[in-house]
Amino acid sequence: MRSRSALVRYSAAVLIALAALLLRVELQPVIGNTARYTVFIIGVIASAFFGGFLPGLATMAILMAGGGYLGPQPRIVIPGSVTRLMAPTAFLITGLAACAVIETLRRARQSSALSEAQSRQAESRLLAVLEGTQESIFALDRDFRFTFANQRTVEIGRRPLNELIGSSLWDLFPDSRHENTWDELNRAMRDRVQVSFEARYPSYGIWFECDAFPARDGGLNVFVRDVTARKLAQLQAGQQELEAKREHERLEQIVENLPAGILISSASGIVEMINPAANEIFGRTLAPGEEMTRYASALIRDRDGAVLHPEEWPVSRALRGETVTNFEVHFDRAGAHAVLVCNAIPLRNEAGEVESVAAAFFDATALRRAESALRESELRLRRLFESPMIGVFSGEEHRIVEANDAFLELLGYTRADLPLDWRAITPPGFEDRDAIAIEQLRDRGYCDVFEKEYLAKNGRRVPLMLGVAALEHGSWSQWIAWALDLTERRRLEERVRQAAKLESVGLLAGGVAHDFNNLLTGVLGNATLAFDTIPEANPARPLIESVIRATERAADLTRQLLAYAGKGRFIVQAVDVSDLVREIAQLIRTSIPRSVQVHVDLAPDLPPVEADGTQIQQLVMNLVINGAEAIGDQNGSVRITTARQTVDQAWLGTLEMAGEIAPGEYVHIEVQDTGCGMDDETRKRIFDPFFTTKITGRGLGLAAALGIVRGHKGAIKVYSTPGKGSTFKILLPAAHASLAVKAPAGDAQPVRGSETILVVDDEEVVRRTAKSALQRYGYTVVTAENGREAIDIYRGMAGRISMILLDMTMPVMGGEEALRNLKTIDPNVRVLLSSGFNEVEAIRRFTGKGLAGFIQKPYTAAALAEKVRSVLSQSSSAAAN
Numbered sequence: 001m002r003s004r005s006a007l008v009r010y011s012a013a014v015l016i017a018l019a020a021l022l023l024r025v026e027l028q029p030v031i032g033n034t035a036r037y038t039v040f041i042i043g044v045i046a047s048a049f050f051g052g053f054l055p056g057l058a059t060m061a062i063l064m065a066g067g068g069y070l071g072p073q074p075r076i077v078i079p080g081s082v083t084r085l086m087a088p089t090a091f092l093i094t095g096l097a098a099c100a101v102i103e104t105l106r107r108a109r110q111s112s113a114l115s116e117a118q119s120r121q122a123e124s125r126l127l128a129v130l131e132g133t134q135e136s137i138f139a140l141d142r143d144f145r146f147t148f149a150n151q152r153t154v155e156i157g158r159r160p161l162n163e164l165i166g167s168s169l170w171d172l173f174p175d176s177r178h179e180n181t182w183d184e185l186n187r188a189m190r191d192r193v194q195v196s197f198e199a200r201y202p203s204y205g206i207w208f209e210c211d212a213f214p215a216r217d218g219g220l221n222v223f224v225r226d227v228t229a230r231k232l233a234q235l236q237a238g239q240q241e242l243e244a245k246r247e248h249e250r251l252e253q254i255v256e257n258l259p260a261g262i263l264i265s266s267a268s269g270i271v272e273m274i275n276p277a278a279n280e281i282f283g284r285t286l287a288p289g290e291e292m293t294r295y296a297s298a299l300i301r302d303r304d305g306a307v308l309h310p311e312e313w314p315v316s317r318a319l320r321g322e323t324v325t326n327f328e329v330h331f332d333r334a335g336a337h338a339v340l341v342c343n344a345i346p347l348r349n350e351a352g353e354v355e356s357v358a359a360a361f362f363d364a365t366a367l368r369r370a371e372s373a374l375r376e377s378e379l380r381l382r383r384l385f386e387s388p389m390i391g392v393f394s395g396e397e398h399r400i401v402e403a404n405d406a407f408l409e410l411l412g413y414t415r416a417d418l419p420l421d422w423r424a425i426t427p428p429g430f431e432d433r434d435a436i437a438i439e440q441l442r443d444r445g446y447c448d449v450f451e452k453e454y455l456a457k458n459g460r461r462v463p464l465m466l467g468v469a470a471l472e473h474g475s476w477s478q479w480i481a482w483a484l485d486l487t488e489r490r491r492l493e494e495r496v497r498q499a500a501k502l503e504s505v506g507l508l509a510g511g512v513a514h515d516f517n518n519l520l521t522g523v524l525g526n527a528t529l530a531f532d533t534i535p536e537a538n539p540a541r542p543l544i545e546s547v548i549r550a551t552e553r554a555a556d557l558t559r560q561l562l563a564y565a566g567k568g569r570f571i572v573q574a575v576d577v578s579d580l581v582r583e584i585a586q587l588i589r590t591s592i593p594r595s596v597q598v599h600v601d602l603a604p605d606l607p608p609v610e611a612d613g614t615q616i617q618q619l620v621m622n623l624v625i626n627g628a629e630a631i632g633d634q635n636g637s638v639r640i641t642t643a644r645q646t647v648d649q650a651w652l653g654t655l656e657m658a659g660e661i662a663p664g665e666y667v668h669i670e671v672q673d674t675g676c677g678m679d680d681e682t683r684k685r686i687f688d689p690f691f692t693t694k695i696t697g698r699g700l701g702l703a704a705a706l707g708i709v710r711g712h713k714g715a716i717k718v719y720s721t722p723g724k725g726s727t728f729k730i731l732l733p734a735a736h737a738s739l740a741v742k743a744p745a746g747d748a749q750p751v752r753g754s755e756t757i758l759v760v761d762d763e764e765v766v767r768r769t770a771k772s773a774l775q776r777y778g779y780t781v782v783t784a785e786n787g788r789e790a791i792d793i794y795r796g797m798a799g800r801i802s803m804i805l806l807d808m809t810m811p812v813m814g815g816e817e818a819l820r821n822l823k824t825i826d827p828n829v830r831v832l833l834s835s836g837f838n839e840v841e842a843i844r845r846f847t848g849k850g851l852a853g854f855i856q857k858p859y860t861a862a863a864l865a866e867k868v869r870s871v872l873s874q875s876s877s878a879a880a881n
Helices: 002-031 033-051 053-065 080-132 151-157 181-191 228-257 276-282 292-297 314-319 365-386 405-411 431-444 487-533 540-564 577-591 613-631 701-711 764-776 787-796 815-825 839-846 861-880
Strands: 136-140 146-149 195-201 206-214 220-226 261-266 271-274 324-333 336-348 354-363 391-396 399-403 450-455 461-472 475-485 572-575 596-601 609-612 636-647 664-673 715-720 726-733 756-760 780-784 803-807 831-835 853-856
Touching (some): 136 151, 146 151, 181 206, 261 314, 276 354, 314 324, 314 336, 314 354, 336 365, 391 405, 405 461, 405 475, 431 461, 487 540, 487 764, 487 861, 572 577, 572 613, 577 596, 577 613, 577 664, 596 613, 609 726, 613 636, 613 664, 613 701, 701 715, 701 726, 756 787, 764 861, 780 787, 831 861, 853 861
Parallel strands (some): 596 636, 831 853
Antiparallel strands (some): 136 146, 136 220, 206 220, 336 354, 391 399
């Protein structure tokens, strides 16, 4: 390229020289010698200007060599030789000077053009760099207005460049007024110093670094770098570091507060970390930096009791590279046995070498004790499950899957019958209660104890008390239950209800009989007095006799009521039951239809019983008559049997009408008929007062029979099947007393007296009757209507009253309290007790109170006079002795 350029320059010089020669030839005639010099100079200058110094010299040489310029010179007065020499010299010097000047000028021009081009090129390059950089670069004048801004600044400012130039920095970036940007740029502008700072523009969501330099024009050149990514990375790294620190602190807190012991040991057995739980578990204090051998003083055993050498400890084994899990060790801690479950793992470095061990210790002492207690509890539960005392069964929803022998025996099933659907063995009527139990199982996991019935395999209804618990809360898919047989309790409850019913009705019957006896006392007493006082020819005598018989039948009725109430008049003595039945056998046969045969099977040598013979005979009579009525117009038979019987508690449990009786020796009376029999519903009601299945009848026969049995502390059991007759078995406790000897009957002797008798009764009719009866037989009678009045009268007539006829039940003051007060006045006072209740009840209540005798209402005038005379005679005999 350079050789080509030189050739061009030299070619231009030759051409210029040739052009100058031609121009000289053309101008010579016009301008003479001056033209020759001018053309020379112009040619040299032109050649030097376009070609440079050397081409200018070449042109000058060509022109001088052409001869045209070596001719005559301007007129200068110089010697000839000098003149000839000066002409070429002048051309040469002039040409050289022109070439030098032109070359100098040309070079200066070229240098200026080159500098300008280079400057433009550098500016272009700088602008390209400024436009291509990711930094925001801009210039500000003294008023902080933009005079230059690169493309990144335009992007950040979100304005076109023409709007940006001339805009205020504070208008374009309002956030800068509230950051340190304001202070730092003002300081750079004011103090003309370089500043560097960081700031964040929330509205743009960026972090930036800013460098500001004072500019020559008085403004600032500002370089802004977006460091958001770096800042976020720093913040994230700081956050991660903070999180890591917090996580480390949390882990430290967890480890420090774990109930399990945590220990890290180096490969040399030095403790690097240990939490408080580990020291507490071992019962020793070990700190980081100490050796594990400090624990060697602990005598550690395995689960079989063998002593463990320290080399066999879990930590020691892990140091050898072994992973140990759930290793159980035993040792003594504070004098008590302790159990640990240990886990240890080796911690390896990058080379795979064990450099430390991490171990965890769990104190399983309480757990092992709980497991032992659980095993014992399970054993007890198994024993309970297998126990015959209570039924235990379990299942899934409606199915009974497992049951103990007690439950199976209770219902008559075997294990081969399992599983059972409990709904299939539940009789109707328990659906609502079962639904409640299921709902409670779902809601709270157990249900209230409740009663229901299951059907045994033989169809018998078995009453049960049940308790059920769910094995999973909120579901009854798995459950366990216990069952208690309520058969005996139901039987006892029935007895209690029956006894309460009988007691309440008995109280009512006793009260009615007592009051009725008071009325009958007046009727019977006055009737007998009237009968004794009128002549036999008097037409009223038969009428009075009818009254007496009706009154006696009424008295029989009240005696039946009292017998039912257990308050009949009992004359208790040791009697032979077979003899009593034998005495009334003929009477029984005449009292029932001839179509009914009576068979008597009486056992000899029976032990005596303490009883009222008359009441026992009445009891047998009632049962026989009841059996004959059950046979009706058909042919049949009634069998009466007596025998000795030993009764145990199990047999007593089958009785429905048992009183407070105990196992032991008994005499039984059995009355069996071939009548129509009874169903269960009828059998349960036959002893209710006024209950009867006959069209006629009062319904007191069996009720009175029950009263007699209860009064003798006995029991009664009934067997009956519809269409096959009934059997009544009476149990009376055997006695150890000797049989009573009967006194021979004699004629009644008339009795009279002259003593003063105090009659105390709250019923006026009784007082009048007793007074009339006693006065008829010669006695003086004083009356009182209650105990308090009687005391006042007795105190006022001290020594004149020979005997007191005292009623047992009275208002204001009853007979018992009156007797006690009378005894304080006169310890020898003679008191004949009168009551509608039986003698046994009276004697029981007045035992040890000095009672002289007892007479039961209603009584005749003669009976009262005879009883009074008997008491007075006994008292006189005792006084004489």
